[in-house]
Amino acid sequence: MSTDIKPSQITLSDEGKICFQPNETNPLPGDAIAQLVKGESIYAPQFEMMAGAPLSQDIVSAALEAHWQANLPVFYKLTATSELPQPVQDICAAVYESFGMAAREDLQDTIAQLDTDMRTIVRNKGIRLGPLYLFCPEMNKPAALRLRALLWGVYNGMDLPVTRMPDGMVSKKVDSAEAPLAPAQAALYKALCYPVYGGRAIRIDMLDRVVNAIYDSADKGKFQAQHAMAEWMGCPIAELYAILEALGHKKVHDPADDVAEDTAPTKEETAEEKTEAPVSEEQAEDAQDAAKPNTDNIKPELATFALKRGKAYQKSGGGKAQKPHAKKDKPAFKKGKKPNKGKKPKDQGPRVISAGPDKPSQANSPFAVLGQLKK
Secondary structure, eight states: OTTTOOGGGGGEESSSSSEESTTTEEEEEEEEEEEEEEEETTTTTEEOOOTTTOOOOOOOOOOHHHHHHHOOHHHHHHHOTSSOOOOHHHHHHHHHHHHTEEEGGGGGHHHHHHHHHHHHHHHHHTEEEEESSEEOGGGGGHHHHHHHHHHHHHTOOOOSSSSOTTTTTOOOEEOOOSSSHHHHHHHHHHHHTTTEEETTTOHHHHHHHHHHEEEEBTTTTTEEHHHHHHHHHOHHHHHHHHHHHHTTTTEEOHHHHHHHHHHSSOOHEEEEEEHHHOHHHHHHHHHHHHOOOOOOOOOOOEEEEEOOOOGBBTTTTTOOOOOOTTTOOOOOOOOOOOOTTTTOOOOOOOOOOOOOOOOOOOOGGGGGGGOOOOO
16 A cells, blocks of 8 residues: 555445545545445455546555454454364364354364364464354454445345444344344344344344353253343343243243232122222222332242253254163163172263264465455
């Protein structure tokens, strides 16, 4: 880039317009000089210069490269893996190819190969091994979120600016029977690390926190919903239940249903109310206030859910759930021989069967294309 032009003078709008501000002290973006268009990959968009643009293509290309490096540094780290152990390379490649968030169940065999040192490397690459997804927390920063939304929209031919989550919002109701969510918009939310569960787009780090709380509190295959979970996600209790069920957990008991049954009036009570003498509105309000218990700071008990059964509970090739450590039938003893009472059987350890994943080929970094952007 020319020494006379600073990177801050060239900015990128949510509409994909590349703007130039000649006066470096002016905070306004200036005039549009080019437009982003779809390129060879989501990370390597092209651009078209507008007629009469005061800057050359090389200067604009260098400015975009500086913009990527400043706002998407974690993606550069994910492509610099040639000297790392193969499981780490495979995880970095999967997160990179999925635009920052990959399903854990697709990488479970690879994760099982990680030792302590490899896990440290993965963490230093900016990847968090969550219970549902592997993701990069840095991608939820406002600048990175805006840029990723733009890149996704340009590559997938969406109308710009795309509809994305407001900066800093933890979750938002985005799907309902009255206003169903379009598949393309749901894919965008997921690409931006806001997967949709129970009709709400939820920021992945907060969803990660809720899922960890579920498994930390689970006992004997069940757990109770917590008010803190709804507070973390900024949603009412009814929507929390919808999210938990969308995650695969089944509601088995709700104390609110018991309360509703207990407070339902009987036929005799209804008949007595009809025969009571009329009272004034003021007397009725006083009676209600006197009958109300002091419920300040008392939160109702929430529902209990049956924990979703994962792969550990599944028979290989079967489909019926079973406990991973089910008791085996007692061995039959030969006639005339007594079992060795009081002696513990020899511990042969758990039986583990594992298979390494197919190793995907490592492609060259698509960031190299940015240096060859053409009109």
